[in-house]
Amino acid sequence: MDPITAAVLTALAGGVGGDLGRQAWQGLTALVRRPFRRGSADDVRAEPPPGISSGELEITELENDPADPLRAQALATALGVRAALDEEFRAALEEWWQAARSGAGDGVHNTISGGTQHGPVIQGRDFSNLTFHVPEHRDR
DSSP states (O other), X not given: OOOOOHHHHHHHHTTTTHHHHHHHHHHHHHHHTSOEEOSSTTOEESSOSTTOOOSHHHHHHHHHOXXXXXXXXXXXXXXXXXXXXXXXXXXXXHHHHHHHHHHHSOOOOOOXXXXXXXXXXXXXXXXXXXXXXXXXXOOO
């Protein structure tokens, strides 16, 4: 599994990605709040083993301060450790990560064609509350 980076967690916790980002964050939160399992599916624990975090504290702290890179790194570490100890969590986290990554590339493609463009060209997605002041073009 590719590691889930602190930068991605910071972006998701901060609301980057609009609805897709919020859905991804909600999915991760629900995943982290599942019971900790270690070994077999029958071995359900209310608490993780001593010294091991389920990730709940880290996800809550990052929600409270999404711009803090140390909180994001703490969550990334907790997710990695839990995935190493909990096979079911690892599989679900991998599935979540693949879905989150594929949702980030939502098929938006910007193309300019047809020759020379006279004036500003803006490419992007989901623009709002923008005002453009373009000087009047005069032929001489």
